[in-house]
Amino acid sequence: MRIGELAAQAGLTRDTIRFYEKIGLVTGRRLANGYRDFPPEAVPWLQYVRTAQTLGFSLAEIAQTGEELRNAPDTAEALSALFEEKIKVIDARMAQLATLRAELDARVGTGCPLRAAG
Amino acid sequence: MRIGELAAQAGLTRDTIRFYEKIGLVTGRRLANGYRDFPPEAVPWLQYVRTAQTLGFSLAEIAQTGEELRNAPDTAEALSALFEEKIKVIDARMAQLATLRAELDARVGTGCPLRAAG
DNA sequence: GTAAACAGTGGAGTACTGTCCAAGGTCAAG
DNA sequence: CTTGACCTTGGACAGTACTCCACTGTTTAC
Numbered sequence: 001m002r003i004g005e006l007a008a009q010a011g012l013t014r015d016t017i018r019f020y021e022k023i024g025l026v027t028g029r030r031l032a033n034g035y036r037d038f039p040p041e042a043v044p045w046l047q048y049v050r051t052a053q054t055l056g057f058s059l060a061e062i063a064q065t066g067e068e069l070r071n072a073p074d075t076a077e078a079l080s081a082l083f084e085e086k087i088k089v090i091d092a093r094m095a096q097l098a099t100l101r102a103e104l105d106a107r108v109g110t111g112c113p114l115r116a117a118g
Numbered sequence: 119m120r121i122g123e124l125a126a127q128a129g130l131t132r133d134t135i136r137f138y139e140k141i142g143l144v145t146g147r148r149l150a151n152g153y154r155d156f157p158p159e160a161v162p163w164l165q166y167v168r169t170a171q172t173l174g175f176s177l178a179e180i181a182q183t184g185e186e187l188r189n190a191p192d193t194a195e196a197l198s199a200l201f202e203e204k205i206k207v208i209d210a211r212m213a214q215l216a217t218l219r220a221e222l223d224a225r226v227g228t229g230c231p232l233r234a235a236g
Numbered sequence: 237g238t239a240a241a242c243a244g245t246g247g248a249g250t251a252c253t254g255t256c257c258a259a260g261g262t263c264a265a266g
Numbered sequence: 267c268t269t270g271a272c273c274t275t276g277g278a279c280a281g282t283a284c285t286c287c288a289c290t291g292t293t294t295a296c
Contacts, residue, residue: 002272003272004271004272013255014272014273015254015255015256016253016254016255018274018275019253019254023252023253033262033274034261034262034273034274035272036273036274051214051217051218052218053253054211054214055174055211055214055215055218056172056173056174059252059253060252080225080226083222083223083225083226084226086222087219087223087226090215090218090219090222091219093172094212094215094216096169096172096173097173097208097211097212098212099169100169100173100208101205101208101209101212104201104208105205107198107201108198108201108202120242120243121242121243121244122242131284131285132242132243133284133285133286134284134285136244136245137283137284137285141283151243151244151291151292151293152243152291152292153242153243153244153292153293154243154244176282176283177282177283
């Protein structure tokens with residue numbers, strides 16, 4: 001598919017996709033006329049990128065994940081290891097969120113401020 | 119306390135704290151010699167800033183939270199409302215993390231890639 | 237009283253993540 | 267065969283969050 005359609009389906013602008021291509025976050029072939037041509041899998045991939053990004057991963061990290069996925073040996077082991085690693089990161093982040101949540105929760109109703117020091 | 123001690127205790131650099139002061143993220147008085155003087159509460163506050171930041175909040179958002187905390191009427195209600203609002207944001211983010219986690223978890227062991235489209 | 241460690245200011249520079257042109261090439265419809 | 271929608275490149279600009287520097291003043295330790 002061409003860049004406009006990918007942009008529409010992924011909810012990004014064409015400029016953003018060109019930027020992502022420049023930093024290696026997506027890759028595509030070129031048509032004879034020079035237009036970019038992306039595979040349909042680019043849509044869910046870019047959606048994953050969005051998600052990972054809001055979870056605190058930098059584009060460089062996400063690009064590296066994509067790279068590892070492409071270069072992984074075809075045994076499922078490499079992929080599983082990669083996923084498990086990401087799951088660990090997610091668990092750590094969730095624990096951190098839970099801590100902050102508990103901290104806030106404990107103060108609800110007590111009027112105890114978060115010491116908003118000046 | 120002076121800026122160096124605050125920096126050491128909060129795990130930041132002096133430059134970062136000066137930057138934070140410039141954007142209103144921390145405020146302090148000045149000593150007679152012009153040195154900044156921060157209250158001890160600045161330490162936990164900056165630690166909170168760090169946490170909130172890793173959770174995806176911009177410094178501007180965090181600064182506004184601090185502002186709201188300072189300006190809240192002294193009833194506990196305003197603080198509780200603010201905390202509850204933050205808790206909602208945290209819950210939404212945790213749900214998002216849980217979704218991504220489940221997605222990854224389902225692929226561990228299956229060898230099914232995340233469609234790392236190029 | 238001097239050297240080291242700490243503090244101040246202003247401003248330049250950096251990395252990341254886009255966003256917006258301008259000038260131009262391609263293609264489908266009427 | 268022109269119009270409009272789409273595509274190309276290169277480069278300038280923007281916002282966020284620092285980071286570093288030069289130059290200067292202050293405090294502390296010896």
